[in-house]
Amino acid sequence: MGTSSFFKLTSLNLNGIRSAAGKGVEGWLAKTKPDCICVQEVKAQAADVEGKYDALAGLRGHFHYAQKKGYSGVAAFTKHEPSDVIAGFGSKEFDLEGRYVELRFDSPKRKLSIISCYFPSGSSGEERQAAKFRFLDEFDPYLAALKKKREFILCGDVNIAHKEQDLKNWRGNRKNSGFLPEERAWMTKLMSETGLVDVYRHLQPESTEACYTWWSNRGQAYANNVGWRLDYHLATPNVASLARKESIYRRQRFSDHAPVTVEYELRL
Template identity: 75%
Template sequence: MFKLTSLNLNGIRSATTKGVEAWIAATGPDCICVQEVKAQAADVRGRFEQLAGLQGHFHFAEKKGYSGVAVYSKHVPSEVVTGYGSAEFDAEGRYVELRFDTPTRKLSVISCYFPSGSSGELRQQAKFRFLAEFLPHLARLKATREFILCGDVNIAHREMDLKNWRSNQKNSGFLPEERAWMTHLLARADLDPLAADGLGLVDVYRLLQPDTTDTAYTWWSNRGQAYANNVGWRLDYHLATPATAALARSEHIYKDVKFSDHAPLTVEYDMVI
């Protein structure tokens, strides 16, 4: 089995003070994709190159204390790709891809941090630009290889994916345009004749748990008593090509210890790297 975890750390230094490294050691994932590292190479050197024996591969933001992603892996990749070729967003440290290629298989594990538009209209417009250019990148990738994209997508796709959906319909993360983008990402032409140009990726959590609501959340605002009252959002995903998604056997959202404002999402796949 291949155990893969995704977690927005909201700062690697903060998360490690809250015990995330011991948790990784105890749960033993093959890879953990992390977002919002909020550190640069100099901060990582000598302390965070490895976590619990897993080797880290990073894409840092140019801006200090901002964004940044990594994949920590127990397996040596055949290639590491940082950034996806964006003139605007690669400087923000949002994409790292580990390729595990063999003569019979091409597989990528990706950690990605989608922009948030919650700070205002300028960032919401940046988020729309990211979505517009990222979809063709994923389409090109899907045409050549299998992949699992893990990350904080900053979009709750459906009404069942957040507690207060009615009052959030005009808020970033649940805007109609964002939700339509997710629908397009997941649409399959073989199942829906109106989805001929859909990308056909699979929301792996929903494949395994199609009906869960309150237990599906992975993010809670730090305002008020959101976490205590489970007023949450499902923002963290495994998005996989169909053949790889079909190998998913179990999922788990870990909430016993709070390492950040997000919870780790783990999926086990019936495959070996």
């Protein structure tokens, strides 16, 4: 990273890599120059990606594809070569859905992972909400065990708005997926017991309407900023303490989500 000691990390749900590419995401990356971007909902297979999207703006992609075509899938594009890449977190059910890719950057001084993760949505009905709860139950102990071994930053679409300040219409959404009491309690428990830090909230504890990262395509949600904060950087405490600057980019729309970027004062 030359003379700079800042590591610029972006997270973005693409809602389809081909769609986002058609809306100019690579040009934006070339201008903003992140060191790494974690993306979710790639909605493509290896054959769709190779030779077209396996690198973006000089960043090399590492993927975890869903078994089902046109569904889910995550990737992390990086300027720095990882020492290891882990696709999947060992779940018999959810690794088939392409929800987790981890880049490891190990040195004598630090074991650091950058993770791109896409949590299930439960908005389509009871069956998927039940799957979402199974994912949360399985993922919590995995992250707790990982934290004992490594520093990490998990970037992704968590599909949960944690607190009332994280969505516009919180009163009307208390019985809806993404703002259910059980989901919010899971986030609280993750941070209190596992010790992970919500980096955006660490930097912007009082932010409300400026914090939203997702807007429904129904009605005029985007125009009226009727949004939700669903996209996070969740970091182990030592790395979170190195976060210096955050931004949510809204001037262009690459998908129904906005990119969330944090600059950390660290070197890989």
